[in-house]
Amino acid sequence: MANAMEIYQLLPKTNCKECGKSTCMAFAVSLLSRELTVDDCPPLKGDKFKSNYEKLSDMIAPAKGASESGMIVHEDKCFGCGNCVVACPVNVAEDPLGAGIGRAPTSDKVILRVEDGIVRTSNVHDCRRFGENKILCNGCIVTCPTEAIEFV
């Protein structure tokens, strides 16, 4: 996965502020967090930066199979233990007497649930890694025994 510095290297580095950010580095960080898109940088669309524009578009394009919050479930690795379902803080908050105590989810608002032996996502907008106030929550990553969950 790309980091902010790699993105910055491909930007015009002129700090023109046309994107609304004060520096190109700030724009790179916004791009990384999907707050802005590559098209929000007008100079990048010129012929001079054509190859950089294409590289950046590839880099920032959502990884195949990733949800909006960037979560990827490797279905071949998941065996449905449900550790992530019970450990997810949003699941616990939304469904304290279901997923929170290890039982089947009883609420529609949970983010993770197990279906046919594989974890499925829903309501990704409520994930703590989503939106403006996102935090780098890793409840589902560290509890997965097989590294089946990843974030891009």
Add this chain to the structure above:
Amino acid sequence: MVILLNENYHVCTGCALLCDDIEVVIDDNVITEVKTACRKGVSRIKGCNEPMSPTVEGQQVDIDVAIGAAADILKNADSPLIFGLGNSTDGAQKKAIELAKQIGAVLDDTSSFCQGPTLEVIFNETVKSCTLDDVRNKADVIVYWGADPSNSHPRHLSKFSYFPRGQERQRGWEEDRTMITIDIRKSHTAKISGDKFHNIPLQADEEFIDALIDALSGKVPKVPFEYDPKRILELANILKNAKFGIIFVGLGLVYSLDNMDPIVKLMDKLNELSNFHLIPMVGHYNMRGFNQNMFNETGHLNRVKFEKGNNTKVQHGAEFSIVESLNEKKVDAALIIGSDPLSSLPRAVADHLLNIPVITIDPCETFTSRKAKVTIPSALSGVECGGSAIRMDGEEVKFEPIVDVKSQTIRPSDEEILTRIMEAL
């Protein structure tokens, strides 16, 4: 305590956890989707890839003919063996004990080379045990020793032990619980326990237990292999300060010990200092049920021989285990119920099964069924027939069939087949 079934939920019979919160989607009496169950449970509930058909000597026959042939084999045998039943309901197990009495059979199940010794110390109340609900509600120190539940019982950590919030453990795994794994390799479960994983050499469990007891007694622990004594002292400290501790004994630990004395010694020491319990990681969904039913009936867990015509006489001993019976070639016919000894036992031991008439009762085709003289297909318990079973912690769980049992395609249950064999005898 009997756990009552929530009417919307089904029970999964994939392993001895007997998860009772499974939802299914049924289309035309076929289960198309299973919710909440792990991959192991889903494959159990969705049924077998290769269903077995009724056969005699490899020829497909009517099920009544197969039952008749099975009865003939058992009638003509001097010393038949009945083996398996770990995947059968309590009702079928009781019936099998009755049948064994009637024909004077050797009766054994997988526990004789599995968790039998652990269950024996629990049944005799030599060590303290508790229920999985107690673990969820109270346990703060959880030890997996020689066990990898992430693979054997996938929902063990998430439903009962480490991750769920419990009555006295409201802050869950992050703050309220400590999980320790002791194993010979970094298993999937060991990965979750992070720096609380103790990697010990093969067959070194007894030395590690001794060192741990020394550490608990305030001595400097010594082990004959390279291991930092500070880590053992650290572990002893965690165990000593536990409010409600639990050790889950896996097959790795059972197989590496000659007998249960080291575990009993460790449990006694731990209970002098804190509060520790023991639960065996039972594999088959109703293996503990078989041991319980046998214990109630005969006073022994497994490895018994009944005398024909004398209901009260029961012989018990290592010589009546399936391994010894086959090794010594002491049995002359075998009735295998829901088990696959040709696959699970070493070839040298299982070889004798190829020389004697074998009857298998199983929903799915197995290696044993392919070599059997008579095969009788049975209903998949928990899906096509109901009943009750004993969870790994000794709790009774009742369950109803998931699909419509009035359907034409449903096969008779183990219990029904055994009853019909007894009638034919």
